Every structure is written in C-alpha cells, then in structure tokens.
Amino acid sequence: MESLEVPMKAAELKKILMEIKSGRRTWEEESIVCIVQSMVEHIGSTDSELRDQLIYSSFYQLIREKNQLEHELLDELLELCLGDLLFKGIGENGTDSVFTRSFTTLLIALILYRDNEDNFLPQDMMLKIKDKLIDYINLENDLRGYISVKGWAHSIAHVTDAFEELVKSPKLDRKYYLEILKVLWSKVLVSTSVYIHNEDERILIPILEMINNGLKQADVITLLQHIPIELKTQKELIEEEEYWFLYFNCKAFLKSFYIKVNTNRELIPLKTSIEKCLLEISL
Numbered sequence: 001m002e003s004l005e006v007p008m009k010a011a012e013l014k015k016i017l018m019e020i021k022s023g024r025r026t027w028e029e030e031s032i033v034c035i036v037q038s039m040v041e042h043i044g045s046t047d048s049e050l051r052d053q054l055i056y057s058s059f060y061q062l063i064r065e066k067n068q069l070e071h072e073l074l075d076e077l078l079e080l081c082l083g084d085l086l087f088k089g090i091g092e093n094g095t096d097s098v099f100t101r102s103f104t105t106l107l108i109a110l111i112l113y114r115d116n117e118d119n120f121l122p123q124d125m126m127l128k129i130k131d132k133l134i135d136y137i138n139l140e141n142d143l144r145g146y147i148s149v150k151g152w153a154h155s156i157a158h159v160t161d162a163f164e165e166l167v168k169s170p171k172l173d174r175k176y177y178l179e180i181l182k183v184l185w186s187k188v189l190v191s192t193s194v195y196i197h198n199e200d201e202r203i204l205i206p207i208l209e210m211i212n213n214g215l216k217q218a219d220v221i222t223l224l225q226h227i228p229i230e231l232k233t234q235k236e237l238i239e240e241e242e243y244w245f246l247y248f249n250c251k252a253f254l255k256s257f258y259i260k261v262n263t264n265r266e267l268i269p270l271k272t273s274i275e276k277c278l279l280e281i282s283l
Contacts, residue, residue, distance in 0.1 A: 008038035017054040044100025048151025071120040098142040112165035145197030157202040191246035
C-alpha cells in the first residue's frame with residue numbers, strides 16, 4: 001500500500017465517511033485504497049465519532065460485511081497493524097495513544113475474521129500475530145474503558161476480540177492455547193483499576209472458544225485453584241484499595257464465568273471448580 005503524499009485531513013475524511021454512511025456517496029464511487037490509507041492515518045483519533053462510528057464501522061463494513069478489500073491490501077494493513085500502530089505509546093497510561101493501540105486490535109480482529117472466511121494468510125502469520133498480541137497485552141497498562149468526551153478506549157475488551165478470531169483459526173495449533181489462556185488470565189488479576197465495562201465477559205469469550213476447541217478443563221481449573229492463593233498473597237503486598245480492585249475484578253470474572261458454563265453438562269468439573277473458588281474467596 002503506497003503511502004499518501006498528503007494524508008487526508010481528519011475533517012475531510014470525516015465528511016466523506018459521513019456521506020458514505022448516509023448513502024449520499026457509495027464505496028463504488030470512491031478510491032477505496034485512498035480512503036483506507038486515511039482511515040489508518042486517523043485510526044486513533046480522539047474524535048470518538050470519527051474513530052468509532054465512522055472509521056471502525058467502515059472497516060467493519062468493508063472487511064466483514066461486504067468483503068470489498070483485496071487480500072493483498074489486507075496483508076499490507078495487517079503488517080501496518082502489527083508494527084508501529086499496535087505498539088504506539090505502549091506502556092503509557094492516561095494518554096491518547098491508547099486509542100491507536102486499541103482500535104488497531106479491532107482492525108486485526110476484522111482481518112483475522114476475513115482470513116477465517118477466505119483463507120489467504122500463510123500459516124506462519126498466525127504465530128506472528130499470536131506473539132505480537134501476547135507482547136501487546138502484556139505491555140498494555142492503560143485499562144480504561146469509556147473515557148468522558150473521547151469515548152471508548154477499552155483496550156482489554158478490544159484485544160480479546162482479536163484473540164477470539166485468532167483461536168478460531170484452524171491454522172493456529174492448539175498447543176498454543178495454554179499460553180494464550182495464561183496471558184488473558186493475567187489481565188483478570190489486575191489491581192491498578194476496576195473493570196466496569198464488561199471486560200470480564202469479553203475476556204471470557206476467547207477462553208470459552210478455546211475450551212470448545214479442545215483446551216483442557218484441567219488447565220483452566222489449575223488457574224482457578226490459584227486465585228484464592230493469589231488474593232491472599234497480594235493482600236500482604238499491595239495497598240488496601242488496590243487489593244479491593246483485584247478482589248472485585250476476580251469476583252466479577254468468576255461470576256460471569258459461572259453463568260457462561262452453568263448449563264453446559266460437559267463443563268460440570270469447571271462449574272464445580274468455579275463454585276469452590278467463589279466460596280473460598282467469599283469467606
């Protein structure tokens with residue numbers, strides 16, 4: 001994808017995308033590659049309407065619904081995502097760079113969805129994506145959900161969408177499931193902030209997908225059994241407020257997990273372990 005000599009300014013891009021959304025213009029009438037380049041340029045805009053309702057929604061329409069982007073273009077977009085975009089400002093907390101990182105993971109999720117439908121990415125790309133997403137989620141410190149005026153950041157919820165599509169891929173060997181499970185689990189056990197925007201439920205989606213695809217219940221049960229130990233340990237190490245953040249995040253996750261597995265007869269051992277864990281941490 002050739003770089004634009006003069007990237008489209010945000011206001012111009014917003015005008016075009018609004019007109020396409022309203023039906024006054026159509027994608028067929030436009031230079032899609034030019035617009036896509038500009039959408040990437042502004043993927044982390046602090047204008048929530050442009051970032052979320054126009055750029056992301058347009059990517060969703062072009063990639064998932066209409067399948068209008070050539071596989072070669074998607075390849076190039078993926079390489080851009082896995083490079084500077086995914087790690088822009090990584091490690092920062094409370095800054096605007098989170099929007100670029102977070103909405104890049106959503107674009108990765110869309111490209112993975114399209115590959116799951118069309119099968120155009122090489123198998124070794126799945127390992128590269130896995131490694132990059134794991135590096136990213138390990139390094140992401142900005143866990144804010146909805147931000148006043150600027151809208152959704154939701155970094156953890158958004159990256160779980162990418163993991164969901166990744167673990168759906170038949171090109172990803174199941175031997176990597178435990179590695180992915182552990183990194184997702186680590187984002188449950190956080191004490192720096194409280195998840196209040198359904199992050200617990202979103203983290204569960206790829207975990208349940210892996211369980212359905214062959215991840216051993218025993219591997220999940222081992223992590224469940226460790227939660228009470230972790231809480232007890234952390235209570236002596238961190239400030240009281242941080243401990244209660246951690247406790248709340250764990251309990252909310254366990255409750256959501258219980259609801260998800262409650263009616264599945266095949267997951268009775270998992271359900272029993274969740275019940276035991278909830279009882280133990282509630283004493």
